[in-house]
Amino acid sequence: MYARAIITLAAAVMLTACYESADVTVHKPGVYKGAKDPLLAKQRMPEQQQALRERFALVQPDR
Numbered sequence: 001m002y003a004r005a006i007i008t009l010a011a012a013v014m015l016t017a018c019y020e021s022a023d024v025t026v027h028k029p030g031v032y033k034g035a036k037d038p039l040l041a042k043q044r045m046p047e048q049q050q051a052l053r054e055r056f057a058l059v060q061p062d063r
C-alpha cells in the first residue's frame with residue numbers, strides 16, 4: 001500500500017519536473033523591439049565607413 005503511494009508520488013514529481021511553459025511570444029517580422037543600438041548612428045558616419053574600409057584592406061588585400 002505504501003509502496004504504491006510512494007511510486008505514484010514519485011511519478012507525479014517526475015512528470016511535473018518535465019513541465020514546460022506554454023507561453024509563446026509572437027514577434028512581428030522585421031520589427032526590432034529591443035534597445036536602440038548606439039553603433040548604428042556611428043556606422044553611417046563617413047569617417048567610420050572609411051576606417052572600416054581601411055581595416056578591411058589590411059586583412060583582405062587579395063580581394
